[in-house]
Amino acid sequence: MENAPTTALVTGANKGIGKEIARQLAAAGVHVLLAARDAERGRKAVAELNADEAAADVRLLVLDVTDPDGVARAAAEVDRLDILVNNAGMMADGSTAPDAELDAFRRTFETNVFGVLTVTNAFLPALRRSPAPRIVNISSGTGSLAWSADPAREFALAAGSGAAYRSSKTALNALTLFYAQTLAPEGFKVNALAPGLRRTDLNALAAASDGDPAEAAAGAVRLALLPDDGPTGAFLSWDGTPVPW
Numbered sequence: 001m002e003n004a005p006t007t008a009l010v011t012g013a014n015k016g017i018g019k020e021i022a023r024q025l026a027a028a029g030v031h032v033l034l035a036a037r038d039a040e041r042g043r044k045a046v047a048e049l050n051a052d053e054a055a056a057d058v059r060l061l062v063l064d065v066t067d068p069d070g071v072a073r074a075a076a077e078v079d080r081l082d083i084l085v086n087n088a089g090m091m092a093d094g095s096t097a098p099d100a101e102l103d104a105f106r107r108t109f110e111t112n113v114f115g116v117l118t119v120t121n122a123f124l125p126a127l128r129r130s131p132a133p134r135i136v137n138i139s140s141g142t143g144s145l146a147w148s149a150d151p152a153r154e155f156a157l158a159a160g161s162g163a164a165y166r167s168s169k170t171a172l173n174a175l176t177l178f179y180a181q182t183l184a185p186e187g188f189k190v191n192a193l194a195p196g197l198r199r200t201d202l203n204a205l206a207a208a209s210d211g212d213p214a215e216a217a218a219g220a221v222r223l224a225l226l227p228d229d230g231p232t233g234a235f236l237s238w239d240g241t242p243v244p245w
């Protein structure tokens with residue numbers, strides 16, 4: 001088992017930052033399970049990565065993180081997993097808390113928080129079969145309460161906007177720490193990444209930015225391939241610098 005190829009699962013990997021994480025892991029020689037909730041979108045991304053990267057070994061896993069039965073079925077297909085990247089995420093709207101619609105809040109937490117819990121717990125048996133299990137949670141600097149409270153930061157100037165998304169990432173940070181603490185005795189490394197603003201379909205601000213998703217992906221890959229003396233229970237920026245909780 002020790003000699004089996006390193007296997008990684010990346011959720012929401014049919015586009016955006018997740019696809020770049022899958023691409024870079026494949027380029028590093030990792031066998032990648034590219035998870036997508038839509039089979040057709042997933043197949044397209046798998047074909048692209050296998051064509052682009054010499055020796056890429058990318059396979060599709062259809063997985064909607066909000067569907068516990070489907071996640072359990074997907075997990076049953078995987079014997080051993082070395083790396084889990086919880087990347088799938090969404091932003092329903094940019095409302096402040098007083099203006100928020102409860103349903104938008106619920107849908108955001110369903111994907112960004114409960115989805116991570118569902119996927120992580122379903123794949124824990126497979127991760128426990130790895131000699132060096134790694135979990136990377138794609139969070140956001142906007143989930144940092146310290147940064148949100150800092151008047152010098154643009155998030156503070158945004159005065160509580162994106163309350164559902166940002167509080168979901170704060171909750172994800174808490175989960176990251178608790179998983180790290182609980183699983184440390186078993187050799188797991190569990191960390192959260194703040195990818196920085198990247199040009200993706202996440203929201204209008206991201207779509208209009210010139211941030212390269214591949215640069216953020218490199219930060220995630222560094223955490224996915226951490227050596228045994230690497231950090232756990234950390235919240236790190238894409239460039240490896242610590243982000244305050």
Ligand SMILES: NC(=O)c1ccc[n+]([C@@H]2O[C@H](COP(=O)([O-])OP(=O)(O)OC[C@H]3O[C@@H](n4cnc5c(N)ncnc54)[C@H](OP(=O)(O)O)[C@@H]3O)[C@@H](O)[C@H]2O)c1
Nearest residue numbers: 012016017037064065087088089140197198200201202206
């Ligand atoms: N872009 C930024 O500036 C930025 C900044 C901070 C943090 N992030 C975080 O980075 C991660 C990736 O986002 P992105 O910017 O790459 O956005 P994106 O291009 O919109 O990609 C999001 C991915 O998540 C998938 N997804 C959404 N809900 C899902 C579900 N229920 N089950 C499975 N997959 C689901 C999407 O699939 P479909 O194609 O089927 O919708 C898509 O593949 C997210 O966690 C996001 O919060 C991004």
